[in-house]
Amino acid sequence: MAKKASKKSGGTRIVPLGDKVVIKRQEAEATTAGGIVLPDSAQDKPQRGEVVSVGDGHVKRDGTRVALTVKEGDRVIFSSYAGDEIKVGDEEYLLLREGDILATY
Numbered sequence: 001m002a003k004k005a006s007k008k009s010g011g012t013r014i015v016p017l018g019d020k021v022v023i024k025r026q027e028a029e030a031t032t033a034g035g036i037v038l039p040d041s042a043q044d045k046p047q048r049g050e051v052v053s054v055g056d057g058h059v060k061r062d063g064t065r066v067a068l069t070v071k072e073g074d075r076v077i078f079s080s081y082a083g084d085e086i087k088v089g090d091e092e093y094l095l096l097r098e099g100d101i102l103a104t105y
Helices: none
Strands: 020-025 048-054 075-078 084-088 091-097 101-104
């Protein structure tokens, strides 16, 4: 059974299916190391975030299900162009496959 994300505005929940994971992307850096303030258009989208909810796992060829290795609350690093951006209320999330996650930290 998939673990559900906490309630969002309007009571909407995000429940990923299978090997999918919902991630809240980390905020982009607004200034450089030297103190220069970056406009929104110059900020890179971070490749880090926190797992909000996870699907119920991979289905093997014999029909058994294997649980995902990441869990809610894990901080992860993922591929640059991985997944699909989705918006729920005022919040933006990233929906991607567990295989697109490169590491946890």
